[in-house]
Amino acid sequence: MAASASASAAPATAPSAPRSWLRHRALGKLLVLAGLAAVLGPVAHAHWASGAWPHALTVDLSQPLGRASDWIIDNRDSHPLFLYFLGHVSNAVVVCVRAVYLVLLAAGWAGVTAAAGLIAWRVAHVRLALTTVVALLVCGALGMWVPTMQTLALMAVAVLASVVVGGLLGLAAGLSDRTDRALRPVLDTMQTLPAFAYLLPVVLVFGIGVPAAVLATVVYAAPPMARLTSLGLRGADTGVMEAVTSLGATGRQRLLSARLPLARKELLLGLNQTIMMALSMAVIASVIGAGGLGDRVYQALASVDVGAALAAGVPIVLLAVVLDRTTAAAGENLGSGAEDGSPLRGARGWGLAAAATLVVALAVRGLGRLDWPDSWTYGIAAPVNRVVDWMTGHLYSGVPVIGGTADWAARFTTWGLDPLRDGLQWLPWWAVLLLVAALAWLIGTWRTALTAVLAMAAIGVLGKWNDSLDTLSQVLAAVLVTLVIGFAVGIAAARSARVDRLLRPVLDVFQTMPQFVYLIPVVALFGVGRAPAAAAAVIYALPAVVRITAQGVRDVDAGALEAARSLGASSGQQLRQVQLPLARRSLLLAVNQGVVLTLAVVIIGGLVGGGALGYSVVYGLAQGDLATGLVAGVAIVCLGLMLDRVTQPTARRTRKAA
Numbered sequence: 001m002a003a004s005a006s007a008s009a010a011p012a013t014a015p016s017a018p019r020s021w022l023r024h025r026a027l028g029k030l031l032v033l034a035g036l037a038a039v040l041g042p043v044a045h046a047h048w049a050s051g052a053w054p055h056a057l058t059v060d061l062s063q064p065l066g067r068a069s070d071w072i073i074d075n076r077d078s079h080p081l082f083l084y085f086l087g088h089v090s091n092a093v094v095v096c097v098r099a100v101y102l103v104l105l106a107a108g109w110a111g112v113t114a115a116a117g118l119i120a121w122r123v124a125h126v127r128l129a130l131t132t133v134v135a136l137l138v139c140g141a142l143g144m145w146v147p148t149m150q151t152l153a154l155m156a157v158a159v160l161a162s163v164v165v166g167g168l169l170g171l172a173a174g175l176s177d178r179t180d181r182a183l184r185p186v187l188d189t190m191q192t193l194p195a196f197a198y199l200l201p202v203v204l205v206f207g208i209g210v211p212a213a214v215l216a217t218v219v220y221a222a223p224p225m226a227r228l229t230s231l232g233l234r235g236a237d238t239g240v241m242e243a244v245t246s247l248g249a250t251g252r253q254r255l256l257s258a259r260l261p262l263a264r265k266e267l268l269l270g271l272n273q274t275i276m277m278a279l280s281m282a283v284i285a286s287v288i289g290a291g292g293l294g295d296r297v298y299q300a301l302a303s304v305d306v307g308a309a310l311a312a313g314v315p316i317v318l319l320a321v322v323l324d325r326t327t328a329a330a331g332e333n334l335g336s337g338a339e340d341g342s343p344l345r346g347a348r349g350w351g352l353a354a355a356a357t358l359v360v361a362l363a364v365r366g367l368g369r370l371d372w373p374d375s376w377t378y379g380i381a382a383p384v385n386r387v388v389d390w391m392t393g394h395l396y397s398g399v400p401v402i403g404g405t406a407d408w409a410a411r412f413t414t415w416g417l418d419p420l421r422d423g424l425q426w427l428p429w430w431a432v433l434l435l436v437a438a439l440a441w442l443i444g445t446w447r448t449a450l451t452a453v454l455a456m457a458a459i460g461v462l463g464k465w466n467d468s469l470d471t472l473s474q475v476l477a478a479v480l481v482t483l484v485i486g487f488a489v490g491i492a493a494a495r496s497a498r499v500d501r502l503l504r505p506v507l508d509v510f511q512t513m514p515q516f517v518y519l520i521p522v523v524a525l526f527g528v529g530r531a532p533a534a535a536a537a538v539i540y541a542l543p544a545v546v547r548i549t550a551q552g553v554r555d556v557d558a559g560a561l562e563a564a565r566s567l568g569a570s571s572g573q574q575l576r577q578v579q580l581p582l583a584r585r586s587l588l589l590a591v592n593q594g595v596v597l598t599l600a601v602v603i604i605g606g607l608v609g610g611g612a613l614g615y616s617v618v619y620g621l622a623q624g625d626l627a628t629g630l631v632a633g634v635a636i637v638c639l640g641l642m643l644d645r646v647t648q649p650t651a652r653r654t655r656k657a658a
Helices: 003-011 018-047 064-073 080-123 126-143 145-175 177-192 195-206 209-234 238-246 251-262 264-288 292-302 306-333 347-367 381-394 405-426 429-443 446-461 465-495 497-512 515-526 530-554 556-564 573-581 584-608 614-621 628-647 651-657
Strands: none
Touching: 003 018, 003 465, 064 195, 080 126, 080 145, 080 195, 080 209, 080 347, 145 177, 145 209, 145 264, 145 292, 145 306, 145 381, 145 584, 177 209, 177 405, 177 497, 195 209, 195 584, 195 614, 209 264, 209 556, 238 251, 251 264, 264 292, 264 306, 264 515, 264 614, 264 651, 292 306, 292 515, 292 584, 306 381, 306 497, 306 515, 347 381, 347 446, 381 515, 405 465, 405 515, 405 530, 429 446, 429 628, 446 465, 465 497, 465 530, 465 573, 465 584, 465 614, 465 628, 497 530, 515 584, 530 573, 530 584, 573 584, 584 614, 584 628, 614 628
């Protein structure tokens, strides 16, 4: 018995030393920060007693940015930089998008539908082909065929450019350690920034229109392709590479015959992620003249026309699902070599698909039916608006016991958003900086803390301190709700196969929907304001938090769970004392992703009354006040960088905690 007692005590006491060491390190960091607060606090209070960011420490960039904007507008048609470089880039983008659009129109609705269905059948199976055909037919039936083709044309050009740019960057990073080290922080930062932050710089250079929308989409969608290309090249099997090298292959031969073929699945995954991010950005870029489905949603939201927004939002969701399923199926089937006897499988499959598409396109052209027939269109805007009007009259307020959706939004604003905003704005600016430093240093290194503090200080220097704290309060409130729900649902999915099966298709659909679409249902339910923007952020971030939590809890070492069961631990004890501690890294990643995704939608919430930084960006774009928009955009970048550093522990820190 004594031996068994000592054996059982050993695992319990073994990890105590590193945990105690970590506690001592954390205590030391807090003591250092407390000392800084004791020294610098009175000095800051003596000089700036108000507590708000001092006006003397702000830099007014509106005049220089205004002059820069005026110079660009005045010299866009005469300066050599625009005439011989940027002008050609802009013209090439316009020509490419217009060419693709004209090809789609020339193929007609039947030709495009046939081509999409045959491609889905070629790379996947009949069920996906039927889904694709039905999705495109629904787009036409909703009266959105032409906007859908406009969005597809813009996406086709943007995805091709993103794949080329991202593939070249990934190739360089995969073959060179120095390039990989140089690109990694840039790609990290780009992937944490909200989509809105990419719009203003391209608008400043290219103006409102399709070129700015395409280039913003390329910048936003290229990083996943670069990262996954680099990952695939670096993950090539060492045995295969040694065998190829031993045969005397040159560096180019090794790349073409070994590295790239071995990285095919990662390359297709990069294509999948690039397509999904391009669709999301192409929709958001409607605010800078992208046109298409996003413009329909944007115009409808601006006039709070939920029915019209839903009519354009449904095709966006259908496009997202079809594109995601098709590229994912291509990645899963790659290299399997399986043949099912279908004439659309094998080497001649693409030729047969092209021939069938050509026949259908020529047939509808001969019949004069290129355009979607008006008699096949069904408008859902009026019925949906009648439902919204009924909800406004019956569900917004006055519902017995539970209250209405407007009451929920008002309570969330009064009890959650307002206290958080007022509390953050009440804190002295130097206290906010110390709090940011403490959070970043506790889970990271002093470099992490310095980056976070400098990013937060830059917001104050830009004169966007109060607006940024307002945005931060919305993010914190939405993240809190997201984590409570996401952790609970994720744990349930990890511990129950039935729950996991029920959630999987729902999460799949939600994770393919562009950010813009989430604004439609919350406006229908809650109206406009900060609460609807936070609600949209919760819905958008929830799937990622649920999936990461479930995966982390599910992947806990089976031996540790078996040891806990053998010691008589209950199900709750196993969760609290084994699964959650061992899943700490995944839970921290879920927090980080929840914060980043929430910020992205809170910023877009400026379109539906979210206010703060999002409103400043929307106002700058809508009114042509690029100085206001650019300053707000830089503040968004700084806020996103700060939140990422505060919630992203370094790898070294995570290993020590484990």
